[in-house]
Amino acid sequence: MDKIFEYSCPENLSAGTRVKVPFGGRVIDGFVIGVSRTSVYPAEKLKPVFSVFDEDTALVPECLTLMHEISSRYRVPKAAALRLFLPSEMRLGKVREAYKNFAVFKTADVKLSASAKKQAQALEYIAAEKEKEFPVLCDMFGRGAINALVEKGAIEIDKRKISRSPFEGLQTKTEQRTLTPAQRAALDNIENSDKRVHLIHGVTGSGKTEIYLNVIDREIKRGRTAIFLVPEISLTPQMLSQLRSRFGGAAAILHSGLSAGEKFDEWWRLRSGEAKIAIGARSAVFAPLENIGAVIIDEEHDSSYLSETAPRYSTCDVALMRAKYNGAKLVLGSATPSVETYVKAVKGEYNLITLTERINKKPLPEIIIADMRKEVRRGNNSAFSQALRDELDATLNSGNQAIIFLNRRGYSRTVMCRDCGYVAKCENCDVTLTYHSEDNCLKCHYCGAKYRMLSACPECGGLHVLYSGTGTQRVVADLKELFPAARILRMDNDTVTGKDGHYKILQKFAKKEADILVGTQMIAKGHDFPSVTLVGILDADMSLNFSDYRSGERTFQLITQVSGRSGRADDKGKVVLQTCAPENYILRYATAYDYKGFFENEISIREATNFPPYSLICRVMVTSDDKENALEVLKNVYFAIEELRAQNPDEFYFLNKMHSPIKKIQGKMRYQVLMRLKGKSLLEKIYDIAVKNSNNSVFVYVEENPVNLS
Numbered sequence: 231m232d233k234i235f236e237y238s239c240p241e242n243l244s245a246g247t248r249v250k251v252p253f254g255g256r257v258i259d260g261f262v263i264g265v266s267r268t269s270v271y272p273a274e275k276l277k278p279v280f281s282v283f284d285e286d287t288a289l290v291p292e293c294l295t296l297m298h299e300i301s302s303r304y305r306v307p308k309a310a311a312l313r314l315f316l317p318s319e320m321r322l323g324k325v326r327e328a329y330k331n332f333a334v335f336k337t338a339d340v341k342l343s344a345s346a347k348k349q350a351q352a353l354e355y356i357a358a359e360k361e362k363e364f365p366v367l368c369d370m371f372g373r374g375a376i377n378a379l380v381e382k383g384a385i386e387i388d389k390r391k392i393s394r395s396p397f398e399g400l401q402t403k404t405e406q407r408t409l410t411p412a413q414r415a416a417l418d419n420i421e422n423s424d425k426r427v428h429l430i431h432g433v434t435g436s437g438k439t440e441i442y443l444n445v446i447d448r449e450i451k452r453g454r455t456a457i458f459l460v461p462e463i464s465l466t467p468q469m470l471s472q473l474r475s476r477f478g479g480a481a482a483i484l485h486s487g488l489s490a491g492e493k494f495d496e497w498w499r500l501r502s503g504e505a506k507i508a509i510g511a512r513s514a515v516f517a518p519l520e521n522i523g524a525v526i527i528d529e530e531h532d533s534s535y536l537s538e539t540a541p542r543y544s545t546c547d548v549a550l551m552r553a554k555y556n557g558a559k560l561v562l563g564s565a566t567p568s569v570e571t572y573v574k575a576v577k578g579e580y581n582l583i584t585l586t587e588r589i590n591k592k593p594l595p596e597i598i599i600a601d602m603r604k605e606v607r608r609g610n611n612s613a614f615s616q617a618l619r620d621e622l623d624a625t626l627n628s629g630n631q632a633i634i635f636l637n638r639r640g641y642s643r644t645v646m647c648r649d650c651g652y653v654a655k656c657e658n659c660d661v662t663l664t665y666h667s668e669d670n671c672l673k674c675h676y677c678g679a680k681y682r683m684l685s686a687c688p689e690c691g692g693l694h695v696l697y698s699g700t701g702t703q704r705v706v707a708d709l710k711e712l713f714p715a716a717r718i719l720r721m722d723n724d725t726v727t728g729k730d731g732h733y734k735i736l737q738k739f740a741k742k743e744a745d746i747l748v749g750t751q752m753i754a755k756g757h758d759f760p761s762v763t764l765v766g767i768l769d770a771d772m773s774l775n776f777s778d779y780r781s782g783e784r785t786f787q788l789i790t791q792v793s794g795r796s797g798r799a800d801d802k803g804k805v806v807l808q809t810c811a812p813e814n815y816i817l818r819y820a821t822a823y824d825y826k827g828f829f830e831n832e833i834s835i836r837e838a839t840n841f842p843p844y845s846l847i848c849r850v851m852v853t854s855d856d857k858e859n860a861l862e863v864l865k866n867v868y869f870a871i872e873e874l875r876a877q878n879p880d881e882f883y884f885l886n887k888m889h890s891p892i893k894k895i896q897g898k899m900r901y902q903v904l905m906r907l908k909g910k911s912l913l914e915k916i917y918d919i920a921v922k923n924s925n926n927s928v929f930v931y932v933e934e935n936p937v938n939l940s
């Protein structure tokens with residue numbers, strides 16, 4: 231149900247307040263989204279609200295405006311849009327403020343019996359300390375003694391609200407930095423440009439963070455607030471420590487890994503105005519701040535900024551809505567901007583700022599290519615090329631650290647010949663095919679075409695054609711054999727547990743308690759480990775051959791990001807990149823750090839093949855645990871869209887209905903209508919069709935340019 235209901239209410243109620251209201255014989259929670267003196271209903275028909283939550287207005291006024299905008303943009307109920315602004319911890323009302331009792335010294339002028347030694351000691355102690363946490367004092371001198379002192383009036387108990395602060399004990403260093411001329415120019419540029427959106431395209435280590443911090447600092451000094459978004463906050467302890475040391479309690483962290491209590495406190499610190507900077511992953515774009523001066527999206531190309539669950543919003547879109555509402559600047563930053571973003575910058579829609587050099591003109595690490603086809607021919611079937619072994623040896627001997635990166639994304643497997651590098655692609659779409667073991671065939675995720683599984687390589691006749699790469703465990707085992715003395719840390723989804731899991735592993739590595747860090751995508755992101763001078767990329771081809779039109783872009787981004795971890799301090803860095811396709815143009819541009827070359831090539835391919843940004847990939851998902859119902863709805867959705875196509879033939883490059891590549895998830899059958907559209911003009915109608923065809927048994931939803939088509 232997506233409707234607004236009217237109730238009568240007390241005079242002083244304001245929009246944004248939470249209330250309990252009678253609703254169809256039950257009592258439910260609701261939000262006041264507006265107050266008016268009149269109603270279309272006669273007064274006696276209006277039911278009164280039952281009660282008002284005893285808290286300040288939960289929602290900032292902006293939420294009520296954005297609620298309409300988000301609900302119409304992504305076709306979600308208004309209540310679902312509002313929920314984005316209020317984490318579940320706040321809504322359920324289970325978490326409350328935390329309190330701690332303190333014992334506070336009042337007077338030593340009390341009568342103690344001569345035998346009450348403990349009381350005398352405690353009194354002497356607290357008189358000197360003035361105050362102490364009550365339970366601690368009880369532990370020291372015994373609860374009886376302390377209670378006696380409280381009764382005599384020597385000590386008073388003070389119940390105080392405390393803040394549960396995440397990542398306590400974070401190391402903070404407070405160096406004051408002078409901006410480099412390039413950083414200063416970037417900052418002035420952002421200040422003086424009249425464009426809303428700014429893109430900082432700066433090579434890894436060019437000091438983008440320092441620019442963000444200065445943008446934030448400037449807005450705070452103007453009495454405004456800021457939102458700072460990073461892809462995955464627990465992966466960036468250095469970033470947190472910089473923010474803490476710079477802004478102290480003015481910065482609050484919003485992050486799914488926090489305990490409910492921590493979330494509650496951080497959220498209220500922002501809502502109450504005590505904290506002025508919200509830092510966090512995607513969902514922090516909904517931070518309860520008013521008067522925002524800047525929204526910053528670091529590593530803007532990262533796919534985590536697209537929500538994969540309803541509402542399927544794009545963080546950048548929402549950030550832009552908030553920036554417009556507040557008259558704020560939106561600053562995007564990346565060493566490898568997404569093609570879609572960069573195109574806008576080139577066309578002048580965004581203000582483009584380019585930083586071409588690392589801080590102190592440090593060179594970017596040299597990238598050595600190891601051709602794994604040659605290694606196989608030489609009889610080396612291990613995961614490590616000779617070049618990588620030699621470089622590891624040298625790095626360990628010099629007392630520096632190394633990162634070994636495994637390129638793993640999802641569990642999809644592709645057909646790639648290990649002897650010659652041949653890759654199986656779709657004849658219609660020019661994207662890599664994915665192997666599906668359940669029916670032993672190859673499928674194209676963009677048009678649904680099916681191909682027979684190959685038994686041998688059609689190019690060279692080789693028999694090693696199914697490629698799935700090596701796991702982290704195996705890599706660690708091999709490393710231990712090759713370098714028995716090395717201390718190795720492993721970081722992947724299996725080893726990371728608990729809310730601080732990533733953080734703890736990274737801290738260990740930062741403290742040099744290990745020599746080699748082995749991990750997947752999660753170690754690629756913005757870390758700054760000064761002692762890392764070698765990065766090994768084990769299978770650069772894995773993402774190159776991912777069945778996605780963006781696989782080239784993703785590979786370029788990954789190689790650039792991972793390489794960027796090497797040689798950030800005094801010693802020169804190196805990268806060994808292992809591949810079966812050294813001649814691939816993506817790898818050529820990546821090893822030369824040639825983003826522009828990559829971009830121009832990529833954008834012309836996208837234009838020629840009608841892929842985004844020259845089209846919009848749109849998928850309408852139909853899911854249900856009832857196959858018959860699902861097929862019925864699928865048919866109706868497809869007919870409705872076919873009708874749209876009949877009226878607008880030029881708007882469609884492709885349209886078909888099919889099983890989703892993964893046919894069933896959690897007992898739900900998955901079908902899809904897949905289309906490639908010229909632009910956004912029919913999107914609203916397609917959302918309409920999805921909403922109309924959803925029912926109690928079948929769920930229909932729309933995805934725009936989905937990150938994942940499985």
Ligand code: ADP
Pocket residue numbers: 407408409410413432433434435436437438439440589758798
């Ligand atoms: P990026 O985000 O562009 O990859 P960082 O912001 O991490 O780069 O900066 C790279 C390194 O340079 C960091 O170690 C940072 O501490 C250092 N740095 C940044 N700005 C300055 C400056 N103005 N003076 C000295 N060192 C700086």
Ligand code: ZN
Pocket residue numbers: 656657658659660674675676677678679
């Ligand atoms: Zn295809």
